[in-house]
Amino acid sequence: MKRFLILDDHALFAGGLELLLQEIDEEASICCFSTAPALLEAIGAGQPTPDLIISDYYVPGSEPGETIAAIVAAAPGAPLMVVSGSVSTTDKEAALAAGAHVFVPKHAPPETLLETIRKLLDGGVDVELDEMPPAPALAALEQLRLTQRQLDILTLIAAGDSNKQIARRLDVSPETVKTHLKVIFGKLKVSNRIEAIDFMRRNGVI
Numbered sequence: 001m002k003r004f005l006i007l008d009d010h011a012l013f014a015g016g017l018e019l020l021l022q023e024i025d026e027e028a029s030i031c032c033f034s035t036a037p038a039l040l041e042a043i044g045a046g047q048p049t050p051d052l053i054i055s056d057y058y059v060p061g062s063e064p065g066e067t068i069a070a071i072v073a074a075a076p077g078a079p080l081m082v083v084s085g086s087v088s089t090t091d092k093e094a095a096l097a098a099g100a101h102v103f104v105p106k107h108a109p110p111e112t113l114l115e116t117i118r119k120l121l122d123g124g125v126d127v128e129l130d131e132m133p134p135a136p137a138l139a140a141l142e143q144l145r146l147t148q149r150q151l152d153i154l155t156l157i158a159a160g161d162s163n164k165q166i167a168r169r170l171d172v173s174p175e176t177v178k179t180h181l182k183v184i185f186g187k188l189k190v191s192n193r194i195e196a197i198d199f200m201r202r203n204g205v206i
Contacts, residue, residue: 007055036062057084060157072099079120
């Protein structure tokens with residue numbers, strides 16, 4: 001019986017991952033966590049090494065790179081698959097540099113997720129994905145002429161980050177973040193981050 005651990009604060013997406021994993025092993029032990037400390041505690045609770053760990057990149061209350069590194073250190077024998085709504089190549093490179101074995105966008109088809117999981121379980125630790133087009137909703141955002149940096153900031157807004165947290169993650173000043181937000185709000189025709197998040201939800205981005 002395989003043991004899978006999932007870290008994702010979106011219960012609906014985590015539930016979808018559970019269904020995919022059950023296709024691989026109906027009897028698998030699957031545990032879902034919404035915070036990094038809870039996942040790390042489960043890893044260090046004297047349980048067998050997980051066969052696979054799946055983690056979101058941006059988890060509220062955690063620094064992505066630090067979280068990934070901590071997971072790898074706690075379970076060095078377990079493959080780590082990061083599945084993220086982020087379309088940033090910077091985030092992908094940072095995740096892989098921190099120790100993740102593969103970085104998969106959340107808009108990837110279920111068959112791609114399944115194939116990637118199977119490769120990891122078979123011992124593949126350097127899984128390469130074919131280049132995928134952006135999700136339709138993200139493509140729609142790109143039609144609004146949002147830059148990559150603006151898309152990154154929108155992703156972090158959706159994750160619940162404050163301006164200071166966004167500035168720290170992107171290595172820019174809080175004033176730069178404010179400037180970007182003003183431009184983003186203008187392009188989305190919204191007045192604040194709450195309306196921006198609502199826009200993304202209505203358009204299927206998050």
